[in-house]
Amino acid sequence: xxxxxxxxxxxxxxxxxxxxxxxxxxxxxxxxxxxxxxxxxxxxxxxxxxxxxxxxxxxxxxxxxxxxxxxxxxxxxxxxxxxxxxxxxxxxxxxxxxxxxxxxxxxxxxxxxxxxxxxxxxxxxxxxxxxxxxxxxxxxxxxxxxxxxxxxxxxxxxxxxxxxxxxxxxxxxxxxxxxxxxxxxxxxxxxxxxxxxxxxxxxxxxxxxxxxxxxxxxxxxxxxxxxxxxxxxxxxxxxxxxxxxxxxxxxxxxxxxxxxxxxxxxxxxxxxxxxxxxxxxxxxxxxxxxxxxxxxxxxxxxxxxxxxxxxxxxxxxxxxxxxxxxxxxxxxxxxxxxxxxxxxxxxxxxxxxxxxxxxxxxxxxxxxxxxxxxxxxxxxxxxxxxxxxxxxxxxxxxxxxxxxxxxxxxxxxxxxxxxxxxxxxxxxxxxxxxxxxxxxxxxxxxxxxxxxxxxxxxxxxxxxxxxxxxxxxxxxxxxxxxxxxxxxxxxxxxxxxxxxxxxxxxxxxxxxxxxxxxxxxxxxxxxxxxxxxxxxxxxxxxxxxxxxxxxxxxxxxxxxxxxxxxxxxxxxxxxxxxxxxxxxxxxxxxxxxxxxxxxxxxxxxxxxxxxxxxxxxxxxxxxxxxxxxxxxxxxxxxxxxxxxxxxxxxxxxxxxxxxxxxxxxxxxxxxxxxxxxxxxxxxxxxxxxxxxxxxxxxxxxxxxxxxxxxxxxxxxxxxxxxxxxxxxxxxxxxxxxxxxxxxxxxxxxxxxxxxxxxxxxxxx
Amino acid sequence: xxxxxxxxxxxxxxxxxxxxxxxxxxxxxxxxxxxxxxxxxxxxxxxxxxxxxxxxxxxxxxxxxxxxxxxxxxxxxxxxxxxxxxxxxxxxxxxxxxxxxxxxxxxxxxxxxxxxxxxxxxxxxxxxxxxxxxxxxxxxxxxxxxxxxxxxxxxxxxxxxxxxxxxxxxxxxxxxxxxxxxxxxxxxxxxxxxxxxxxxxxxxxxxxxxxxx
Numbered sequence: 001x002x003x004x005x006x007x008x009x010x011x012x013x014x015x016x017x018x019x020x021x022x023x024x025x026x027x028x029x030x031x032x033x034x035x036x037x038x039x040x041x042x043x044x045x046x047x048x049x050x051x052x053x054x055x056x057x058x059x060x061x062x063x064x065x066x067x068x069x070x071x072x073x074x075x076x077x078x079x080x081x082x083x084x085x086x087x088x089x090x091x092x093x094x095x096x097x098x099x100x101x102x103x104x105x106x107x108x109x110x111x112x113x114x115x116x117x118x119x120x121x122x123x124x125x126x127x128x129x130x131x132x133x134x135x136x137x138x139x140x141x142x143x144x145x146x147x148x149x150x151x152x153x154x155x156x157x158x159x160x161x162x163x164x165x166x167x168x169x170x171x172x173x174x175x176x177x178x179x180x181x182x183x184x185x186x187x188x189x190x191x192x193x194x195x196x197x198x199x200x201x202x203x204x205x206x207x208x209x210x211x212x213x214x215x216x217x218x219x220x221x222x223x224x225x226x227x228x229x230x231x232x233x234x235x236x237x238x239x240x241x242x243x244x245x246x247x248x249x250x251x252x253x254x255x256x257x258x259x260x261x262x263x264x265x266x267x268x269x270x271x272x273x274x275x276x277x278x279x280x281x282x283x284x285x286x287x288x289x290x291x292x293x294x295x296x297x298x299x300x301x302x303x304x305x306x307x308x309x310x311x312x313x314x315x316x317x318x319x320x321x322x323x324x325x326x327x328x329x330x331x332x333x334x335x336x337x338x339x340x341x342x343x344x345x346x347x348x349x350x351x352x353x354x355x356x357x358x359x360x361x362x363x364x365x366x367x368x369x370x371x372x373x374x375x376x377x378x379x380x381x382x383x384x385x386x387x388x389x390x391x392x393x394x395x396x397x398x399x400x401x402x403x404x405x406x407x408x409x410x411x412x413x414x415x416x417x418x419x420x421x422x423x424x425x426x427x428x429x430x431x432x433x434x435x436x437x438x439x440x441x442x443x444x445x446x447x448x449x450x451x452x453x454x455x456x457x458x459x460x461x462x463x464x465x466x467x468x469x470x471x472x473x474x475x476x477x478x479x480x481x482x483x484x485x486x487x488x489x490x491x492x493x494x495x496x497x498x499x500x501x502x503x504x505x506x507x508x509x510x511x512x513x514x515x516x517x518x519x520x521x522x523x524x525x526x527x528x529x530x531x532x533x534x535x536x537x538x539x540x541x542x543x544x545x546x547x548x549x550x551x552x553x554x555x556x557x558x559x560x561x562x563x564x565x566x567x568x569x570x571x572x573x574x575x576x577x578x579x580x581x582x583x584x585x586x587x588x589x590x591x592x593x594x595x596x597x598x599x600x601x602x603x604x605x606x607x608x609x610x611x612x613x614x615x616x617x618x619x620x621x622x623x624x625x626x627x628x629x630x631x632x633x634x635x636x637x638x639x640x641x642x643x644x645x646x647x648x649x650x651x652x653x654x655x656x657x658x659x660x661x662x663x664x665x666x667x668x669x670x671x672x673x674x675x676x677x678x679x680x681x682x683x684x685x686x687x688x689x690x691x692x693x694x695x696x697x698x699x700x701x702x703x704x705x706x707x708x709x710x711x712x713x714x715x716x717x718x719x720x721x722x723x724x725x726x727x728x729x730x731x732x733x734x735x736x737x738x739x740x741x742x743x744x745x746x747x748x749x750x751x752x753x754x755x756x757x758x759x760x761x762x763x764x
Numbered sequence: 765x766x767x768x769x770x771x772x773x774x775x776x777x778x779x780x781x782x783x784x785x786x787x788x789x790x791x792x793x794x795x796x797x798x799x800x801x802x803x804x805x806x807x808x809x810x811x812x813x814x815x816x817x818x819x820x821x822x823x824x825x826x827x828x829x830x831x832x833x834x835x836x837x838x839x840x841x842x843x844x845x846x847x848x849x850x851x852x853x854x855x856x857x858x859x860x861x862x863x864x865x866x867x868x869x870x871x872x873x874x875x876x877x878x879x880x881x882x883x884x885x886x887x888x889x890x891x892x893x894x895x896x897x898x899x900x901x902x903x904x905x906x907x908x909x910x911x912x913x914x915x916x917x918x919x920x921x922x923x924x925x926x927x928x929x930x931x932x933x934x935x936x937x938x939x940x941x942x943x944x945x946x947x948x949x950x951x952x953x954x955x956x957x958x959x960x961x962x963x964x965x966x967x968x969x970x971x972x973x974x975x976x977x
Binding site for chain 1: 818820823825826827828829830831845847851853857862864866867869874876879880881882885886923924925930948950954956
């Protein structure tokens with residue numbers, strides 16, 4: 001083996017260089033990063049229909065951006081607005097929602113069906129007192145201030161279609177239209193609301209970045225205007241950039257610390273280069289393999305996978321400390337041989353822990369598993385294959401760190417295995433009461449804190465418009481289009497029966513079921529047509545025209561407005577997404593959006609009509625992930641114990657496992673004592689703690705001779721891990737903070753109790 | 765924000781109706797003098813009242829409409845339009861609100877933010893009689909032609925909402941306002957003739973009640 005490695009290193013290096021180039025090129029070519037949280041759900045968790053609906057609503061919401069711009073005076077605003085609109089049109093990021101155009105299309109669509117679409121109120125009056133409708137309408141026709149065209153009147157003397165379209169509208173006390181723009185003055189100052197759509201998919205990090213840049217350009221260009229904006233894409237972008245900037249701020253600090261630490265201890269920069277080499281190799285190949293397997297890397301896997309560097313450095317440090325503290329001096333290959341059992345076991349146990357994740361049906365966890373296993377293996381192989389040649393014998397021994405004190409070793413190793421077992425067992429029992437009170441908290445609202453500036457802006461817009469975006473909806477399913485429309489109608493009456501203030505957005509608002517259209521048509525034939533000629537002549541139409549028009553209307557056969565007519569019309573631009581055509585084996589389905597102040601639970605009284613709450617859905621994903629990862633972590637512990645049992649006595653195997661075990665239990669107990677609800681990110685951090693903690697105890701368990709190099713290795717490892725991931729505890733992003741807190745506690749405890757697994761003689 | 769868009773329907777669809785039922789005409793802008801703060805009636809009487817007679821020719825020779833009644837314009841309070849032929853109906857336009865009632869039935873109300881057009885026309889009356897023409901420029905391009913005492917005021921909408929329905933509004937007069945012509949974008953012409961006009965500074969009791977509904 002020795003000869004093979006020595007002679008073969010050049011060839012290995014060449015192969016590595018080639019592979020690195022391939023991996024690097026393929027990643028640079030199109031590194032596919034996903035940010036959509038819903039991608040993390042297992043496919044069988046939702047029905048195809050549910051996931052289609054959820055995707056539709058998410059896409060719809062994420063493609064919308066609203067800008068509200070206000071100024072001290074209307075004149076200031078009026079003088080700038082055209083310029084502003086032009087800038088938006090030329091942005092290449094956003095386009096304006098042409099609601100005027102859609103509205104015209106609506107009128108054009110319905111005008112051929114004016115005798116079968118009535119408002120609810122008109123439907124009632126039409127049954128009992130059609131004359132009153134006709135009288136109001138003829139007065140409207142005579143009103144010189146709001147001229148109704150003779151064409152419209154002759155077509156519809158009860159003005160039913162006009163009122164139907166007005167009834168479609170939700171009355172807003174806040175908004176009015178002027179100069180083709182939407183004005184609001186409800187915040188004191190005059191403002192204009194600009195509804196926008198993103199040109200490209202909102203889940204691309206590039207698009208999010210462009211959007212944020214564009215919005216800040218607006219604020220710089222027009223300092224005299226106040227801008228507020230809202231949209232899921234902006235939230236996502238802000239959240240990502242905040243987490244990124246925090247991590248990089250914390251990262252720069254910790255990087256400096258790590259560089260100083262390594263160069264101080266080893267009195268040379270070469271070990272630093274080696275450590276960086278192993279980690280970069282790990283991350284590069286891990287990204288490459290993950291993308292190869294899944295076609296995409298979710299940002300979740302990337303972030304968590306990157307944490308494995310904390311584990312990967314263990315192998316490097318173990319080699320380096322052994323080499324720098326070896327008395328008498330040893331050749332690189334002797335060093336390697338001395339540490340191979342420990343780091344191999346370390347790798348195997350970590351692989352076991354991660355592979356447990358790979359067998360879950362959750363794509364996010366599978367990615368984390370593949371990423372971590374590849375990354376760790378690469379870091380392991382880099383030590384095995386390259387360190388002996390790249391790390392010549394050191395000129396000077398390593399410096400000691402004051403916290404890598406022999407007293408720590410002494411505390412544990414002077415006691416017998418039985419006593420140590422008893423002590424760890426007692427520690428574990430002492431932690432139990434706190435663990436009992438552990439409470440989960442998976443709320444997405446807490447995990448994804450909203451940017452305070454955006455919250456203020458959103459509030460401004462809510463005050464200006466009186467609306468907030470709806471993330472709750474029902475799914476309606478039926479055997480055909482008409483069946484779905486009918487079911488939508490009954491759903492709407494069921495919901496408004498228990499919550500009259502609810503506003504429901506549905507396709508059947510625009511296309512009534514066939515039966516209803518026919519009923520309206522018959523009512524029109526019965527109540528309006530017999531009075532038609534009378535009212536037309538009263539309105540001043542001449543006899544010839546009236547008669548011609550009458551016979552035309554009389555001979556008109558019933559023809560329903562079909563769903564396809566609406567879908568194909570521009571008038572459905574804003575609502576087409578509600579229709580889920582052929583969602584399931586030719587069956588039809590649709591989404592009915594709900595706008596209501598009532599909480600989701602309130603609608604559970606509707607029994608079989610299930611309200612889907614987007615925010616709840618995310619929370620459910622987190623709950624599911626937390627539970628699965630917890631179970632997998634426990635299974636991982638069991639598997640690690642089994643593996644170790646082959647090599648050690650059960651007592652010693654138990655001691656080795658107890659190091660990460662107690663570290664994890666202490667972390668959870670601390671969270672419980674401080675009343676912090678645990679979520680998926682805490683548990684994921686515990687996997688990291690487990691992977692690192694087991695390394696520490698294995699390095700001691702495999703230590704032959706003086707344990708001092710091992711102590712220095714884990715002191716280095718824990719110091720770098722605390723500097724990198726522990727500092728994340730300072731983050732204000734809860735998910736990042738959760739990982740940081742757990743790593744801090746878990747690694748500190750692991751470091752303190754790791755010598756418990758040491759089996760050799762100790763000379764103090 | 766979809767809910768918001770749906771609420772806009774109320775405002776926009778009224779005017780969309782106008783353009784959807786017919787052919788568009790080009791705007792007649794043959795009027796000359798561009799004015800800024802001219803005053804047609806310098807006495808600025810607070811109250812102007814009289815009688816009106818509307819004739820409306822439907823395009824395509826399908827018929828015509830005639831109505832008669834009394835009107836009143838107040839400098840600040842608004843306008844009352846009482847039709848007595850061919851049937852009784854009352855219309856009151858006050859600050860931001862249009863109220864209409866037929867044969868004493870429950871009045872219907874429309875707000876300026878829902879439909880700016882009636883209020884733009886109220887502004888024209890108040891501009892001619894009392895407030896000067898300057899305020900009109902927010903909704904219209906204005907042209908004024910004078911020949912001795914005779915004057916013609918031409919207005920073409922600049923507000924895109926009004927533009928969708930109305931091509932031009934022309935008001936003609938001499939020592940008194942004589943007629944107002946609204947030409948819509950489909951070629952329908954509505955002509956309002958005024959007669960027996962009085963100018964006063966205060967409202968009588970009867971006039972006060974005209975402005976209430």
